[in-house]
Amino acid sequence: MEKDPEINVLGEALEPCSTDPLTGYFRDGHCNTCAQDHGSHTVCAVMTEEFLAYSKYVGNDLSTPRPEFRFAGLKPGDKWCLCAGRFLQAHDEGCAPRVALASTHAKALEVVSMETLEANALETE
DSSP states (O other), X not given: OOOOOOBBTTSSBOOOOOBTXXXXXXXXXXXXXXXXXXXXXXEEEEOOXXXXXXXXXXXXXXXXXXXXXXXXXXXXXXXXXXXXXHHHHHHHTTOOOEEOGGGSBGGGGGTSOHHHHHHXXXXXX
């Protein structure tokens, strides 16, 4: 699998999202992507209780530990590379988590508008 260029939505070098927990399609701490990443795990988001409950409700339980997959489960405050479509869905439902723009891959823009990402950007950026 060949990674797409490591460029963020700001047109700069993609910054890390999280190494604890270790995130990303490639589990390299970045929201890198490639042609095989059909979910487009490109949006670096900070988990909230509300988003984790929403994600579980729509069928993607990110909070329950799954030791068989070496997954400890996410908790509020953790950063995670979300699927762009799931982020947009949560945004449309009013429960989108905050986004780290510098750590969000440019490919996310194929699914989510820059305006939507900016509206949900972390205030520290």
